[in-house]
Amino acid sequence: xxxxxxxxxxxxxxxxxxxxxxxxxxxxxxxxxxxxxxxxxxxxxxxxxxxxxxxxxxxxxxxxxxxxxxxxxxxxxxxxxxxxxxxxxxxxxxxxxxxxxxxxxxxxxxxxxxxxxxxxxxxxxxxxxxxxxxxxxxxxxxxxxxxxxxxxxxxxxxxxxxxxxxxxxxxxxxxxxxxxxxxxxxxxxxxxxxxxxxxxxxxxxxxxxxxxxxxxxxxxxxxxxxxxxxxxxxxxxxxxxxxxxxxxxxxxxxxxxxxxxxxxxxxxxxxxxxxxxxxxxxxxxxxxxxxxxxxxxxxxxxxxxxxxxxxxxxxxxxxxxxxxxxxxxxxxxxxxxxxxxxxxxxxxxxxxxxxxxxxxxxxxxxxxxxxxxxxxxxxxxxxxxxxxxxxxxxxxxxxxxxxxxxxxxxxxxxxxxxxxxxxxxxxxxxxxxxxxxxxxxxxxxxxxxxxxxxxxxxxxxxxxxxxxxxxxxxxxxxxxxxxxxxxxxxxxxxxxxxxxxxxxxxxxxxxxxxxxxxxxxxxxxxxxxxxxxxxxxxxxxxxxxxxxxxxxxxxxxxxxxxxxxxxxxxxxxxxxxxxxxxxxxxxxxxxxxxxxxxxx
Amino acid sequence: xxxxxxxxxxxxxxxxxxxxxxxxxxxxxxxxxxxxxxxxxxxxxxxxxxxxxxxxxxxxxxxxxxxxxxxxxxxxxxxxxxxxxxxxxxxxxxxxxxxxxxxxxxxxxxxxxxxxxxxxxxxxxxxxxxxxxxxxxxxxxxxxxxxxxxxxxxxxxxxxxxxxxxxxxxxxxxxxxxxxxxxxxxxxxxxxxxxxxxxxxxxxxxxxxxxxxxxxxxxxxxxxxxxxxxxxxxxxxxxxx
Ligand SMILES: Cc1cc2nc3c(=O)[nH]c(=O)nc-3n(C[C@H](O)[C@H](O)[C@H](O)COP(=O)(O)O)c2cc1C
Ligand code: SF4
Ligand code: SF4
Ligand code: FES
Numbered sequence: 064x065x066x067x068x069x070x071x072x073x074x075x076x077x078x079x080x081x082x083x084x085x086x087x088x089x090x091x092x093x094x095x096x097x098x099x100x101x102x103x104x105x106x107x108x109x110x111x112x113x114x115x116x117x118x119x120x121x122x123x124x125x126x127x128x129x130x131x132x133x134x135x136x137x138x139x140x141x142x143x144x145x146x147x148x149x150x151x152x153x154x155x156x157x158x159x160x161x162x163x164x165x166x167x168x169x170x171x172x173x174x175x176x177x178x179x180x181x182x183x184x185x186x187x188x189x190x191x192x193x194x195x196x197x198x199x200x201x202x203x204x205x206x207x208x209x210x211x212x213x214x215x216x217x218x219x220x221x222x223x224x225x226x227x228x229x230x231x232x233x234x235x236x237x238x239x240x241x242x243x244x245x246x247x248x249x250x251x252x253x254x255x256x257x258x259x260x261x262x263x264x265x266x267x268x269x270x271x272x273x274x275x276x277x278x279x280x281x282x283x284x285x286x287x288x289x290x291x292x293x294x295x296x297x298x299x300x301x302x303x304x305x306x307x308x309x310x311x312x313x314x315x316x317x318x319x320x321x322x323x324x325x326x327x328x329x330x331x332x333x334x335x336x337x338x339x340x341x342x343x344x345x346x347x348x349x350x351x352x353x354x355x356x357x358x359x360x361x362x363x364x365x366x367x368x369x370x371x372x373x374x375x376x377x378x379x380x381x382x383x384x385x386x387x388x389x390x391x392x393x394x395x396x397x398x399x400x401x402x403x404x405x406x407x408x409x410x411x412x413x414x415x416x417x418x419x420x421x422x423x424x425x426x427x428x429x430x431x432x433x434x435x436x437x438x439x440x441x442x443x444x445x446x447x448x449x450x451x452x453x454x455x456x457x458x459x460x461x462x463x464x465x466x467x468x469x470x471x472x473x474x475x476x477x478x479x480x481x482x483x484x485x486x487x488x489x490x491x492x493x494x495x496x497x498x499x500x501x502x503x504x505x506x507x508x509x510x511x512x513x514x515x516x517x518x519x520x521x522x523x524x525x526x527x528x529x530x531x532x533x534x535x536x537x538x539x540x541x542x543x544x545x546x547x548x549x550x551x552x553x554x555x556x557x558x559x560x561x562x563x564x565x566x567x568x569x570x571x572x573x574x575x576x577x578x579x580x581x582x583x584x585x586x587x588x589x590x591x592x593x594x595x596x597x598x599x600x601x602x603x604x605x606x607x608x609x610x611x612x613x614x615x616x617x618x619x620x621x622x623x624x625x626x627x628x629x630x631x632x633x634x635x636x637x638x639x640x641x642x643x644x645x646x647x648x649x650x651x652x653x654x655x656x657x658x659x660x661x662x663x
Numbered sequence: 664x665x666x667x668x669x670x671x672x673x674x675x676x677x678x679x680x681x682x683x684x685x686x687x688x689x690x691x692x693x694x695x696x697x698x699x700x701x702x703x704x705x706x707x708x709x710x711x712x713x714x715x716x717x718x719x720x721x722x723x724x725x726x727x728x729x730x731x732x733x734x735x736x737x738x739x740x741x742x743x744x745x746x747x748x749x750x751x752x753x754x755x756x757x758x759x760x761x762x763x764x765x766x767x768x769x770x771x772x773x774x775x776x777x778x779x780x781x782x783x784x785x786x787x788x789x790x791x792x793x794x795x796x797x798x799x800x801x802x803x804x805x806x807x808x809x810x811x812x813x814x815x816x817x818x819x820x821x822x823x824x825x826x827x828x829x830x831x832x833x834x835x836x837x838x839x840x841x842x843x844x845x846x847x848x849x850x851x852x853x854x855x856x857x858x859x860x861x862x863x864x865x866x867x868x869x870x871x872x873x874x875x876x877x878x879x880x881x882x883x884x885x886x887x888x889x890x891x892x893x894x895x896x897x898x899x900x901x902x903x904x
Contacts, residue, residue: 120826122842559837566752
């Protein structure tokens with residue numbers, strides 16, 4: 064059976080939707096998501112009614128509704144098709160397939176078809192780089208696109224077949240685990256980590272986590288035990304555990320696999336954390352692109368409640384009460400940043416907060432909150448279950464344990480690899496069958512571009528810190544186009560809160576486009592460096608700090624990719640004077656030689 | 664009561680418990696360039712003009728609290744070069760035609776640009792299509808001049824208790840929105856006496872019918888440097904930044 068389709072969701076009944084979320088303005092993103100799903104739009108007229116139902120000013124609602132990519136006031140027809148637009152999708156033929164689909168359906172990208180049936184556009188990476196090119200149809204993932212699949216899709220859409228009756232195989236997403244280790248490869252009995260924790264106590268469990276050396280898997284590598292200990296000590300009356308399942312970094316998809324096939328491990332890690340910090344409330348922030356995982360996750364929660372692993376007096380321990388709700392994102396990469404994530408959980412636009420205070424003291428609804436990555440919780444469950452020694456014995460001194468790597472791009476075996484920290488780039492390349500690798504983007508656009516000269520570098524916090532992405536580019540790939548794609552990504556995903564990133568990412572994008580059009584000069588290269596410095600030094604959060612990295616690093620490591628495009632001039636205006644006269648030519652009906660400025 | 668002192672560009676600055684670097688500096692008569700901050704409104708930290716080096720780490724002076732013994736640097740060549748870039752970014756992001764703007768000479772954006780030595784906007788203009796809203800009987804909202812500082816948002820929400828404004832959209836498409844189904848200022852609860860009407864650093868929110876009451880040439884920043892126009896600094900007679 065295909066996953067619970069969006070179009071059979073509850074009717075477009077605003078009071079019922081609001082009630083389902085307790086008429087609580089803090090649940091606004093979820094309310095809007097339900098409205099979007101059941102009405103197909105978030106109509107401007109509904110905002111007044113919703114504002115009354117949840118008791119906030121309409122303008123606050125409008126701010127939230129207009130922030131997220133997946134909410135829209137205009138109809139996208141009965142079928143909304145969004146192609147994933149990571150560079151990996153492009154290299155796998157996304158542009159051609161998108162054009163092919165548009166031709167078959169008689170639509171233009173970004174516009175609803177004339178009969179109001181279908182809308183085709185692109186979206187930021189959807190977490191299926193191992194199965195690229197991929198798309199979302201009415202919010203549900205369809206991987207491994209090729210011409211045959213597009214033909215089938217076009218047929219289903221043209222015959223107006225409801226999504227619920229589409230062939231289930233279209234929605235099948237294999238895990239592609241190519242190498243499993245102690246985290247993925249060994250059986251896990253739900254409740255085992257909790258039983259072990261209850262037998263040794265919360266304090267001893269925290270000591271275990273500390274002894275294991277576990278560091279956050281979301282990218283920054285903050286020691287997990289320190290975060291938990293600080294939150295445990297923080298004063299508050301409703302501590303909270305948040306699982307960051309936003310996984311928005313292009314090329315990363317290992318959390319998808321954990322949530323699809325190892326959800327018990329993740330949820331158990333959250334429950335262990337709850338006991339350690341004294342939380343009764345847990346939240347999973349699941350990226351909107353992973354909507355297809357929601358039904359099964361909900362069932363896992365149900366099953367665990369029934370088994371006494373969630374709810375009250377967990378495993379019979381008096382006062383060990385903890386439960387988890389799932390919130391879905393709505394198409395905003397910035398919501399992976401922990402404080403923006405909390406803002407989103409509170410129903411607001413996902414804009415990073417001013418810190419300090421950090422979430423461990425002041426997080427969800429102002430309460431002490433632990434935010435950890437999906438993989439971090441899974442590791443914590445394993446450590447609670449089995450002790451610290453084995454974990455601490457793997458990896459490198461500062462990066463213990465194993466890491467899940469999401470391998471995609473030019474290789475024979477894309478998928479998830481569980482490798483010990485300290486593995487070299489070359490070793491991963493050999494294992495995934497990448498014979499002609501020229502560059503690897505480690506940890507996504509915000510990470511590091513590693514050239515063929517640096518393949519001995521190691522994946523570890525000591526060298527190449529990584530949230531997991533490992534995008535392989537072979538010799539024939541154009542690294543300029545890679546960087547340009549990433550620059551478009553950041554400009555699209557900047558939250559717009561701070562000046563340097565809001566304006567700087569768009570300036571960078573425009574300059575890269577200018578270069579791509581063959582209009583760049585060495586001056587533009589200087590300009591990009593200048594913008595890079597301001598982003599690095601003055602941006603408000605990690606997105607802005609790293610947004611220029613792809614450009615700066617590819618400029619350094621693959622200068623020829625840029626030089627080929629530069630005109631040998633000092634300066635080339637972005638403004639085309641002759642173009643600017645076009646309107647005047649149209650008005651006057653002239654197109655003779657004197658109505659044009661001479662080109663160089 | 665002073666809770667201690669910190670050094671700002673080599674000068675000792677006293678501060679009160681909980682005070683931000685920016686506020687403490689202002690109280691001592693030292694102006695750190697800033698656009699999205701106004702005393703009495705919650706700190707925001709979005710324009711980033713006030714970024715300073717705090718013991719070697721960069722942070723916004725308007726959101727970071729002062730602490731005894733900290734070493735803060737603000738007037739460095741590098742920071743001012745970055746600030747200049749930020750102001751130029753704001754100029755190309757919107758549509759600012761100073762010579763025809765009623766706020767000219769009393770505009771914080773214009774004066775900050777002058778102070779930082781801006782002679783051209785430098786970057787390629789975005790020339791965005793933004794609306795002017797003249798529907799309100801007493802107030803005009805000229806979005807072309809809005810720098811998204813959210814001072815009006817905070818003033819309306821926290822001082823006026825009205826929530827007339829918010830920022831809608833994301834990234835470069837962020838825009839000022841108002842609290843009405845029609846999207847018109849006239850249909851909001853805004854009144855000419857609201858604090859929100861007074862706080863705009865640029866000419867994006869203007870009162871009607873008082874245009875050019877003070878002639879150009881006699882406006883605040885025609886007469887003083889922006890640093891001199893700080894309330895605490897009046898009469899002190901020190902040279903500006
Ligand atoms: C722009 C941005 C996006 C981020 N996206 C994610 C994400 O998708 N998933 C994640 O776990 N952490 C993400 N992070 C890191 C989180 O802010 C945070 O450090 C992390 O969730 C902490 O968990 P950990 O200690 O277990 O790694 C992101 C950070 C930034 C600045
Ligand atoms: S750096 Fe970018 S994403 Fe981060 S707060 Fe600033 S505008 Fe938002
Ligand atoms: S209208 Fe003025 S006060 Fe309001 S956000 Fe724009 S620039 Fe700031
Ligand atoms: S005044 Fe500090 S960031 Fe704007």
